Amino acid sequence: MSLLPHIIAYVALAVFVVAVVVRIVFWSRMPLHVRWELYPVAHEGKRARYGGSYLEEVDWWKKPREVSVAGELRVMVPEILFLVALKENNKKLWVRSFPFHFGLYLVIGATVLMMGGGVLQAVLPGAMGGGLGRTIQVATVACGASGLCLGLLGAAGLLHRRLTDPVLQDFSSPADIFNLVFFMVTFGVALLTFLVVDLDFSRVTAFVHGLVTFQFDAMEGRGLEVFLPAVSVVLMGLLVAYIPLTHMSHFVGKYFAYHAIRWNDEPNLRGGDQEKEIQKVLGQPIDWSADHIEGDGKKTWVDVATEEMSK
Amino acid sequence: MKAPRSIKDFSKGDGPIAHVAVEDQIPLPPPFDKIEEEKEIPPLREQTRENYACILDDTVLVNVPRPKTKEEEEALVNGFLSGLRKLFTPENNWTFLQPLMMTMEHCAKCQTCNESCHIYEETGRNPLYRPTYRSEILRRIYYKYIKNASTWVHGDVDLNWKTVVRLIELSYRCNLCRRCAQTCPIGADNGLVAREIRKLASQEMGIYTRELHKDGSMLQLTVGSSTGMNQLVVKDNVEFIEEDTTDLTGIETKIPWDKKGAEILLIHNAGEILAWPENVGSFAVLFNAAGLDWTLSSDLAAYDGINYGVFYDDVQFARTAIRHAEAARKLGVKKIVLGECGHAHKALTVIADKVLTGDLNIPRESCMPILRDIAKSGKIAFDKTRNDFPVTLHDPCNLTRLMGVIAPQREVLKEIVPKHRFREMTPHGCHNYCCGGGSGFAIMSGNNFAEFRHHVFGRRKFRQILEAFQGEPMDKEHPKYVCAPCSNCKGQIRDIIKYYDAWEKAGIFYGGLVELMVNAMVDVKPGYIDFDEFH
Ligand code: SF4
Numbered sequence: 001m002s003l004l005p006h007i008i009a010y011v012a013l014a015v016f017v018v019a020v021v022v023r024i025v026f027w028s029r030m031p032l033h034v035r036w037e038l039y040p041v042a043h044e045g046k047r048a049r050y051g052g053s054y055l056e057e058v059d060w061w062k063k064p065r066e067v068s069v070a071g072e073l074r075v076m077v078p079e080i081l082f083l084v085a086l087k088e089n090n091k092k093l094w095v096r097s098f099p100f101h102f103g104l105y106l107v108i109g110a111t112v113l114m115m116g117g118g119v120l121q122a123v124l125p126g127a128m129g130g131g132l133g134r135t136i137q138v139a140t141v142a143c144g145a146s147g148l149c150l151g152l153l154g155a156a157g158l159l160h161r162r163l164t165d166p167v168l169q170d171f172s173s174p175a176d177i178f179n180l181v182f183f184m185v186t187f188g189v190a191l192l193t194f195l196v197v198d199l200d201f202s203r204v205t206a207f208v209h210g211l212v213t214f215q216f217d218a219m220e221g222r223g224l225e226v227f228l229p230a231v232s233v234v235l236m237g238l239l240v241a242y243i244p245l246t247h248m249s250h251f252v253g254k255y256f257a258y259h260a261i262r263w264n265d266e267p268n269l270r271g272g273d274q275e276k277e278i279q280k281v282l283g284q285p286i287d288w289s290a291d292h293i294e295g296d297g298k299k300t301w302v303d304v305a306t307e308e309m310s311k
Numbered sequence: 312m313k314a315p316r317s318i319k320d321f322s323k324g325d326g327p328i329a330h331v332a333v334e335d336q337i338p339l340p341p342p343f344d345k346i347e348e349e350k351e352i353p354p355l356r357e358q359t360r361e362n363y364a365c366i367l368d369d370t371v372l373v374n375v376p377r378p379k380t381k382e383e384e385e386a387l388v389n390g391f392l393s394g395l396r397k398l399f400t401p402e403n404n405w406t407f408l409q410p411l412m413m414t415m416e417h418c419a420k421c422q423t424c425n426e427s428c429h430i431y432e433e434t435g436r437n438p439l440y441r442p443t444y445r446s447e448i449l450r451r452i453y454y455k456y457i458k459n460a461s462t463w464v465h466g467d468v469d470l471n472w473k474t475v476v477r478l479i480e481l482s483y484r485c486n487l488c489r490r491c492a493q494t495c496p497i498g499a500d501n502g503l504v505a506r507e508i509r510k511l512a513s514q515e516m517g518i519y520t521r522e523l524h525k526d527g528s529m530l531q532l533t534v535g536s537s538t539g540m541n542q543l544v545v546k547d548n549v550e551f552i553e554e555d556t557t558d559l560t561g562i563e564t565k566i567p568w569d570k571k572g573a574e575i576l577l578i579h580n581a582g583e584i585l586a587w588p589e590n591v592g593s594f595a596v597l598f599n600a601a602g603l604d605w606t607l608s609s610d611l612a613a614y615d616g617i618n619y620g621v622f623y624d625d626v627q628f629a630r631t632a633i634r635h636a637e638a639a640r641k642l643g644v645k646k647i648v649l650g651e652c653g654h655a656h657k658a659l660t661v662i663a664d665k666v667l668t669g670d671l672n673i674p675r676e677s678c679m680p681i682l683r684d685i686a687k688s689g690k691i692a693f694d695k696t697r698n699d700f701p702v703t704l705h706d707p708c709n710l711t712r713l714m715g716v717i718a719p720q721r722e723v724l725k726e727i728v729p730k731h732r733f734r735e736m737t738p739h740g741c742h743n744y745c746c747g748g749g750s751g752f753a754i755m756s757g758n759n760f761a762e763f764r765h766h767v768f769g770r771r772k773f774r775q776i777l778e779a780f781q782g783e784p785m786d787k788e789h790p791k792y793v794c795a796p797c798s799n800c801k802g803q804i805r806d807i808i809k810y811y812d813a814w815e816k817a818g819i820f821y822g823g824l825v826e827l828m829v830n831a832m833v834d835v836k837p838g839y840i841d842f843d844e845f846h
């Protein structure tokens with residue numbers, strides 16, 4: 001029994017990493033698509049403020065193109081942290097979704113702190129005994145506890161909205177409801193563990209330290225002292241493995257939605273790298289059946305696009 | 312309000328599932344604020360309802376015959392599923408696979424995007440017109456019937472011939488303006504989904520609107536222009552424009568054809584030549600006065616910048632874009648410049664960017680930066696006081712939200728309109744609202760679609776125009792100019808003005824940007840814009 005939470009945690013992390021990598025590979029291997037940018041494009045420098053582009057210049061192809069990474073960061077960082085787009089366009093949802101997402105970030109932050117502490121202790125025994133260890137511990141408790149509270153509150157708010165708003169009800173599948181309940185139960189049990197048996201996060205910290213240093217000691221104590229942390233770890237593990245297998249992997253998708261689509265204004269200059277790739281996709285067979293195409297699976301895009309048309 | 316209460320209602324019942332009633336709509340600003348004076352959308356004719364499956368709402372555009380047998384019903388469903396499968400293959404849909412998959416997989420169904428859609432808002436928020444509605448139906452069909460995935464995860468929907476016909480028709484209740492996509496916190500794009508449904512119907516099932524296909528892209532690719540003008544007719548018409556412009560401006564105006572080695576190939580929307588010849592004449596006056604080396608092309612499709620494929624069909628899109636580029640290659644021009652036509656801009660400059668390679672990859676640009684440089688160069692003297700009337704600017708979606716060309720036209724207006732006379736619409740720039748003619752609607756009037764278009768799609772733009780001019784005397788003695796630098800938008804704005812009789816009742820006039828420029832030219836006879844000539 002004492003090893004089960006460890007095994008679940010490792011498996012969950014492995015599933016998470018593999019699933020995320022698969023999503024990244026999936027999106028990055030998508031075929032080239034036509035340009036479909038949407039302004040404002042954040043890397044357009046000063047023009048990004050009003051949604052302008054390099055196409056506002058005469059002979060734009062002769063001029064250096066500004067691709068401002070700082071501009072992208074100025075949009076991306078607040079967007080990731082504070083869900084700015086949602087705040088601007090849907091305040092009612094934002095007051096629920098922001099605490100939910102920010103709570104998640106804080107819980108992830110607490111986990112990273114605990115993992116860092118574990119590594120530090122293994123590499124520099126004694127380092128965790130002094131002020132640094134104390135600071136990490138305080139930060140872990142602050143992030144962890146507030147994260148769980150915010151996450152739980154947010155998930156409850158989102159669930160309440162999904163169940164009471166008739167439009168959202170109509171659009172929601174049972175899985176959408178299940179996902180939120182899953183979050184609530186997991187965060188609720190973790191919060192209960194914190195309040196009942198682990199006010200200083202020492203138990204969960206010991207568990208995480210064990211994970212990063214591969215020392216699988218049984219949890220000390222008895223009854224709820226062991227049961228609650230163990231259930232909490234198992235639920236967290238299952239959640240971590242579940243998220244990237246669902247549409248909640250949008251944290252990966254969103255990166256590509258912005259960088260590969262909305263902000264992808266990279267022009268195809270004559271003789272440039274893109275031309276070969278374009279010729280490749282245009283050389284693919286087409287089998288759309290309508291009369292004006294008559295794709296037979298042999299004719300290519302080039303063939304159909306250049307054939308003489310008769311009335 | 313007659314509206315579907317649930318997604319599941321979409322597959323049920325034999326008749327229309329929604330109706331837009333005047334009393335459900337938000338009143339317009341004065342002097343059009345009396346809702347009781349507004350016209351209802353006229354009902355479809357009996358014969359239309361008998362011949363076609365008019366089962367969505369008050370109008371019908373796609374004209375799918377009502378299936379008479381089980382086999383015909385099945386053919387619709389099977390054709391749709393076959394197309395849907397192809398829509399998700401990289402060979403058949405490399406063009407949009409990634410953006411489409413992104414929307415299919417990651418929409419959180421949060422409904423944030425709905426509020427940004429002028430169509431949903433101006434129907435009094437009828438659920439059928441939510442940007443999310445058609446996407447969710449397509450998503451459920453895709454997961455259930457193509458991926459065989461669990462309805463517990465993705466939701467359920469019934470697929471029958473009514474679902475298919477309604478969904479195709481519903482894809483033509485979207486202007487493809489992508490304002491909804493701009494507000495999506497995830498990056499999903501419901502405008503694109505509408506386009507992909509149209510595409511599936513066209514490329515697989517041969518179902519499209521007559522205006523976009525037979526009278527649109529096919530006419531352009533076979534005769535030379537969707538207006539029906541062949542090379543001889545277009546040259547004749549342009550000759551008239553030369554004469555008229557010379558008369559009106561007092562400046563001898565020549566429009567060059569097929570000049571080999573010219574710097575610029577200018578491509579107009581051929582609709583301008585027929586409906587707004589003064590726009591074509593104005594370009595000639597400005598380009599000649601600025602000393603530009605330019606030409607038109609009389610090659611097949613190259614004297615008409617339209618590319619309706621961009622609204623419904625990737626193959627027709629690619630065919631047209633290639634014809635445009637071939638004409639430029641033949642003439643050996645240095646670049647192609649698009650006239651005042653938003654979708655032609657986006658089609659050839661942005662989307663065709665991933666179609667044209669090698670010697671067809673000739674640089675392409677908007678006319679707006681050139682006009683800005685002309686206005687600021689000092690080569691032409693402008694007198695702002697000639698444009699001493701209120702002016703507001705419409706931002707065509709294709710030019711602004713979808714291309715980022717926003718500042719140049721404003722810089723031109725600064726040079727030719729007194730500062731206190733210009734007023735922005737709210738919102739504007741890349742956050743503008745569509746005129747309601749987007750995605751090809753401006754040229755569609757079959758059955759009672761024209762009334763539906765003016766009354767629903769164009770209502771937000773009309774509202775914005777009225778708001779921009781509030782505080783001005785609203786009568787014909789005080790003309791107010793809506794500057795719409797796009798042929799389709801101009802057509803739509805003309806039609807809304809006529810529908811509401813807003814020229815007679817409120818003095819609202821419209822036109823392009825170049826007409827305003829020429830009107831302010833010191834060397835041109837005063838009164839180039841003739842407010843007594845509303846057309
Ligand atoms: S498209 Fe975006 S804004 Fe609209 S419901 Fe889906 S996630 Fe929400």
Ligand code: SF4
Nearest residue numbers: 428485486489491502
């Ligand atoms: S693209 Fe425009 S018209 Fe279409 S659903 Fe989105 S906001 Fe509405």
